[in-house]
Amino acid sequence: MSGLPLIQPENATGEAAALLEAAQHALGLTPNLAKAMAHSPAALRGFLDLRRALGTGTLPAAAQESIALLVAQENGCDYGLSWHTYTGTKVAGLSHHQAHRARRAKAQDPLTGAALLLTRALIRHRGTLSDTELAAARGSGLSGGQITEIVAHLALNTLTTYVGKTARVSVDWPLVRHDDTHP
The missing domain is CATH 1.20.1290.10 (AhpD-like)
Incomplete structure (x- = not known):
């Protein structure tokens, strides 16, 4: 069974496009997971925000x-x-x-x-x-x-x-x- 289609950065619009660009900037590439998450900008934003916040935590x-x-x-x-x-x-x-x-x-x-x-x-x-x-x-x-x-x-x-x-x-x-x- 096929899964969700990936939203390619060049085809994304609005907030999804901006978030995929942010993922590219934060991760150095746009992984397929981010392209799948782009179906929901809220989910992708939550992922990126939580990842960024935890990166400033106390765990190495x-x-x-x-x-x-x-x-x-x-x-x-x-x-x-x-x-x-x-x-x-x-x-x-x-x-x-x-x-x-x-x-x-x-x-x-x-x-x-x-x-x-x-x-x-x-x-x-x-x-x-x-x-x-x-x-x-x-x-x-x-x-x-x-x-x-x-x-x-x-x-x-x-x-x-x-x-x-x-x-x-x-x-x-x-x-x-x-x-x-x-x-």
Whole structure:
């Protein structure tokens, strides 16, 4: 079954055109996901705004990309895995081994490891943490602000995963498959 057609920047009009240009400027290219999101300028604007806002947060880029990798893995999203393996290794400084481990909620860095364990618990319990899980997150050194940012990163990456899968967006990054078990 085909998904949503992609809105090409040269064919976009109005706010969609301006947002696709903003995506090009912010990301250095206009990914297929943004072209699919352009069906709803509100959704594309929300994605770009939340992405920009979280980029100014306290979580390091490597932790942000690790969260994105885990969310994509848990949701079986090859688009997200491909995008975030690329940006994680080319921009955020993750090795391919670290990117692969992040997909399994594992990290050598204690902050990233704690963020991944919290993210996995949030995904698997649909946002309802036990007192023990919340205490473990706090005990691992995550601040209230970082816990809140982790929830926001989970929401951002769930949005992109769901749009990508619903629209059946073709992968425009080097392909990484969710069922690939080798680093």
